[in-house]
Amino acid sequence: MKILLISDIHGSLFYAEKAIEAFEKENARFIAILGDELYHGARNPLPLEYNPKGVAELLNGYSDKIIAVRGNCDSEVDEMVLDYPVMSTYSTILYGTRRIFLTHGHIYNENNLPSLSKGDVFVYGHTHIPKAENINGIYVINPGSVAMPKEDNPNSYGVICEDSILIKDFEGNLIKNIRIL
Template sequence: MKLFFISDIHGSLHYARMALEAYKKENAGYIAILGDQLYHGARNPLPKEYNPKETAALLNGFADKIIAVRGNCDSEVDEMVLDYPIMSTYSTILYNDRRLFLTHGHIYGESNLPKLKAGDVLIYGHTHIPKAEKRGDIYIINPGSITFPKENHPNTYGILEGNCFRIKDFYGNVYMEVSLD
């Protein structure tokens, strides 16, 4: 099964549309949203086409395909307008005999790793900086931000298919990848 990962939408209807178009083109089974869905956050400028209400309506059209976790900008009121749960600090997916630990990154992350076994994968957002690497015997992946990329990175999303995690730009170009051996 092919999985699609995005993070840090921050209420941008423009980038949410672009991400969902990429999801359709990728023909993935599920969408994992790694937090910060509707609110732009006090440290961020208003994103392009900032419209949390319409962004929620757009995402709700895919509710049966979304697995989401809470970001530091997400709140209970956001969950009231979304048709899928978002208030969990983390979620796990069992995939090809390994655990994918999904989180936003403000609680669990590279500096505060959850308990993972060899071969497991930490997938998080929050930093807006893409990453795909093996560290010791675990994998650390961040698909980047679809709305506010940092450090001159492009707007990116992630694809997990087979044992390869690819981070792509909105043109479908592979930006980074790691093989999950």
């Protein structure tokens, strides 16, 4: 089973559509959205094709496939237009024998990890910078930003597959890769 990891859409319909194309191309079963779906936030410029209503409509078409957490730019009103829960600080899912902890990164992050067991996977967004590392036995993953990458990184997403986590750009180029043993 594959899970697509996306974060920081920030209301860009252009990049939300790219993320859905990646979901279809990767033949993933679920989409984990790591927050900041609809709004750009006061510190960010307007992203390409800024259209929060259009993003909500697009994502609502996949609501039965989405597991989402709240980002620092998300608010309660977002749940009024989205057909899936978005206000949880984190979500935990089981993937085989692993626990996968999903969060945005503004509360829990690599400097403030929740209690996890060796071999578990911590997935966050927020920084807009891709990461795939094993830190003290915990796999720490950030798929980067769908719409607003930082530090000269490309627009990107992640894929959890059986024994690996891949981070790719929208052309399908591999940016980061880590085996989860």
